[in-house]
Amino acid sequence: MKKLLAFLAAGLAVCVLLLYIVHDLNKGEGYAGGKTLTVYNWGDYIDTDLIKQFENETGIKVIYETFDSNEAMLTKIQQGGTTYDVAVPSEYMIDKMIKGNLLLPLDRSQLPNLKNIDKRFMDLPFDPGNKYSVPYFWGTVGIAYNPKLLGGKKLRNWNDLWDPALKHKILLIDGAREVMGMGLNSLGYSLNDTNRIHLQEAKQKLSSLMPNVKAIVGDENKLLMQNNEAAIAVLWSGDAADIMAENEDIDYVVPSEGSNLWFDNMVIPKTAKHVKAAHQFINFMLGAKVAAQNTEYVAYSTPNKAALKYMPKDMTEDKRFYPPPALTDRLEVYENLGQKNLAYYNDLFLEFKMHRK
Ligand code: N2P
Numbered sequence: 001m002k003k004l005l006a007f008l009a010a011g012l013a014v015c016v017l018l019l020y021i022v023h024d025l026n027k028g029e030g031y032a033g034g035k036t037l038t039v040y041n042w043g044d045y046i047d048t049d050l051i052k053q054f055e056n057e058t059g060i061k062v063i064y065e066t067f068d069s070n071e072a073m074l075t076k077i078q079q080g081g082t083t084y085d086v087a088v089p090s091e092y093m094i095d096k097m098i099k100g101n102l103l104l105p106l107d108r109s110q111l112p113n114l115k116n117i118d119k120r121f122m123d124l125p126f127d128p129g130n131k132y133s134v135p136y137f138w139g140t141v142g143i144a145y146n147p148k149l150l151g152g153k154k155l156r157n158w159n160d161l162w163d164p165a166l167k168h169k170i171l172l173i174d175g176a177r178e179v180m181g182m183g184l185n186s187l188g189y190s191l192n193d194t195n196r197i198h199l200q201e202a203k204q205k206l207s208s209l210m211p212n213v214k215a216i217v218g219d220e221n222k223l224l225m226q227n228n229e230a231a232i233a234v235l236w237s238g239d240a241a242d243i244m245a246e247n248e249d250i251d252y253v254v255p256s257e258g259s260n261l262w263f264d265n266m267v268i269p270k271t272a273k274h275v276k277a278a279h280q281f282i283n284f285m286l287g288a289k290v291a292a293q294n295t296e297y298v299a300y301s302t303p304n305k306a307a308l309k310y311m312p313k314d315m316t317e318d319k320r321f322y323p324p325p326a327l328t329d330r331l332e333v334y335e336n337l338g339q340k341n342l343a344y345y346n347d348l349f350l351e352f353k354m355h356r357k
Contacts, residue, residue, distance in 0.1 A: 035059065035060045035061070035274060035277055036060065036061045036062070036063055036274065036277075037060050037061070037062050037063070037085050037086070037274050037277040037278060037280075037281055038062075038063040038064075038065070038082060038083065038084050038085050038086075038274075039051075039062055039063070039064050039065070039084070039085065039086045039087075039281065040065050040066075040067060040073060040076070040077070040084040040086065040087040040088070041064070041065075041066055041067075041086075041087070041088045042066060042067060042068065042088060042264070043066040043067070043068050043218065043219045044066075044219050044222075044298065045066070045088070045137070045264075045298055045300075046064075046294060046297075046298065047293055047294050047296075047297035047298065048064075049293075049297075050284075050285070050290055050293060050294055051064060053290075054280075054281060054284050057284070058277070058280055058284075060274075060277050060280070060281075062281070065082070065084075068174065068218045068219070069174070069175055069176075070089055070090050070092070070093040070177075071176070071342075071346065073087060073089060073093070074089070074093060074096070074097070077097075077102065077269050077271070078102075080271060083269075083271045083272065083273050084269050084271070084272065085268065085269075085272040085273065085274045085275070085277060085278040085281075086266055086267070086268060086272075086278045086281055086282060087266075087267055087268075087269055088136050088264050088265065088266055088267070089133075089264070089265070089267060090262050090263065090264050090265075090334065091124065091126040091127075091262060091263045091265070091333055091334060092126065092177070092333075092334040092335055092336040092337075093336070094126050094127055094132065094133050094265055094267060095126040095127070095335070095336035096336045096342075097132075097267065097269075098126075098127065098131075098132055099336070101270065102269060102270050103132040103133070103267050103268065103269060103270060104132070104267075104268045104269070104270050104272060104275065105131050105132060106130070106131065106132060106133070106134065106268065106279070106282075107279060110276070110279035110280070110283060111134065111279060111282060111283045111286065112283065113283050113284075113286035113287050113288075114130075114134055114283075114286055115306075116286055116287070116288050116291065116304050116305060116306035116307065117134065117135050117286065117303050117304055117305065118303050118304070118305040120303075120325070121135040121138060121263065121303035122135070124263060124333075125333075126263075126333075126336070127265070132267055132268075133265035133266065133267045134265055134266050134282060134286065135263060135264075135265050135266075135303035135304075136264045136265055136266050136285070136303075137238065137264050137295075137298070137300035137301060137302060137303070138261070138262065138263045138264070138300075138301050138303050139236055139237035139238050139261075139262060139300055139301050139321070140236075140237045140254050140259055140260065140261055140262070140323065140328075140331060141173075141178050141181070141182070141234070141235070141236060141237070141254075141259050141260040141262070142234075142235070142237060142240065142252055142253055142254040142255060142259055143155050143158075143161070143232060143233070143234055143235075143252070143253050143255060144225060144232070144233045144235055144239070144240040144243055144244070144250055144251070144252045145231060145232040145233075145250065145251060145253075146225070146228065146231050146232075146247070146249050146250050146251075147249065147251065148249045149169075149228060149231035149249075150166075150169070150231050150232075153165075155232070155253060156253060156255065156256055157186075157255050157256050157257055158182055158185055158186035158255045158257050158259075159186050159257070161186075161209060161212060161232070161234075162186075162208065162209055162212070163212075164211075164212075166212045166231075166232065167211055167212055168211070168212065168213075168214050169212060169214060169230065169231045169232050170209070170212050170213050170214055170230075170231075170232045170233070170234065171213075171214055171215055171216075171217055171221045171224060171225070171230045171232065171233040171234070171235070172213055172215075172216045172217070172233075172234050173216075173217075173218075173221070173234055173235055173236065174216050174217060174218050176345050176346045176348075176349035176350075177191070177260070177334050177345060178234070178236075178260065179206065179216075179234075179349055179352065180199070180202055180203075180206075180345050180348060180349055181259070181260050181332075181334070182206075182234060182259075183202030183203065183205050183206040184198065184199070184202045185255070185257045185258045185259060186202075186205060186257060187201060187202060187205060188257065189201075189202065190332060191258070191259075191260055191332050191334065192332060192334065192335045192337060194337055194341045194344075196344070199344065199345070199348060200348075202348075203348040203351065203352055206352045207352060207355070210352075210355060214230055215230075216353060219239070221233045221235055221239060221243075222239055222242055222243050225243045225247065225250060226243050226246040226247045228247070236262070236300075237252065237254075237300070237301065237320070237321055238298060238299050238300025238301065238321070239299075240252035240320075240321075241299040241300070241301075241315075241318075241320075241321050242298070242299035245299060252320050252321075253320075254320075254323070254327065254331070258330060258331060258332060259331055259332075260331060260332060260333070260334060261328050261331035261332065261333050262333065262334065263303075263333070266282045266285065268282075286304065288304060288306035288307045288309075288310060289307070289310055291304035291306075291307035292304075292307040292308075292310035292311045293310075295307060295311060295315075296311060296312070296315070299321075301321050301322055
């Protein structure tokens with residue numbers, strides 16, 4: 001009997017210990033009892049050495065996850081399975097998340113490095129006063145192409161892509177706003193157009209581009225272009241910069257009909273469990289030297305003015321990736337078009353991908 005009791009007591013002790021560990025892990029504390037921070041960012045969008053540096057400097061363990069579209073990020077945050085402490089949405093999604101009460105206001109007193117950001121990237125319409133978000137990277141959408149694989153052909157406009165000579169040559173970003181925006185701009189419409197007839201026209205026009213489309217891809221576009229396996233890619237500017245650093249033959253152009261100017265900012269979702277650590281991480285990423293190293297690594301354009309002096313001039317003086325206001329002024333920023341319109345964009349994009357007429 002005594003043996004049985006001892007056995008039951010030992011079993012109970014093991015159960016209590018396991019419950020304690022599970023509870024501890026759910027709180028985001030690791031086995032060692034140290035703090036953790038869960039960061040949710042776009043793929044290929046950070047120098048991972050900097051994550052290690054942050055961990056060494058603060059003792060906070062970073063759990064790092066990636067997404068490949070704003071829509072996928074939003075769904076995951078809303079599902080709530082994982083609680084993210086820092087995320088990096090784009091402007092129209094930030095507007096949507098603010099309106100949906102999904103973000104926590106930032107505590108400026110914990111972000112002294114915010115002074116490093118160029119005023120040009122602060123106080124933008126999607127987050128007046130930067131109450132909820134701080135700039136991470138910015139850029140354009142355009143065309144990267146390899147004239148050597150196109151018999152010397154130069155591309156300047158969206159409409160150039162419909163040339164029958166470009167059969168099976170084009171890679172497209174797997175993004176509804178980007179591809180629909182290109183269709184709309186190619187017709188002379190705004191990339192924020194919500195007129196159903198215009199949107200249908202854009203989808204029809206995109207369907208007629210299909211013979212020239214080689215693939216609709218995510219970050220794989222970079223290797224395909226670098227290795228001369230594809231001649232043209234519609235992509236975000238930073239990916240073009242990255243590709244061009246590896247393959248000198250490639251050029252990048254922002255099409256003359258107009259295109260998208262975008263901003264990706266760091267935010268703290270309302271469900272965050274480690275708000276202080278989230279501020280520490282954001283402030284760390286805003287540091288001038290850290291931002292310079294991160295920018296050299298990911299090749300996107302930094303809004304961090306103080307970082308520029310630590311970066312090579314051939315990078316910061318390249319007007320294709322640091323376009324002056326004269327160019328950016330004629331580009332459009334995606335607006336939050338509301339649930340119904342965004343769903344309509346997504347549906348048309350899906351139909352396009354499925355080759356439906
Ligand atoms: C990086 C993705 C950049 C996202 N791979 C542009 N919003």
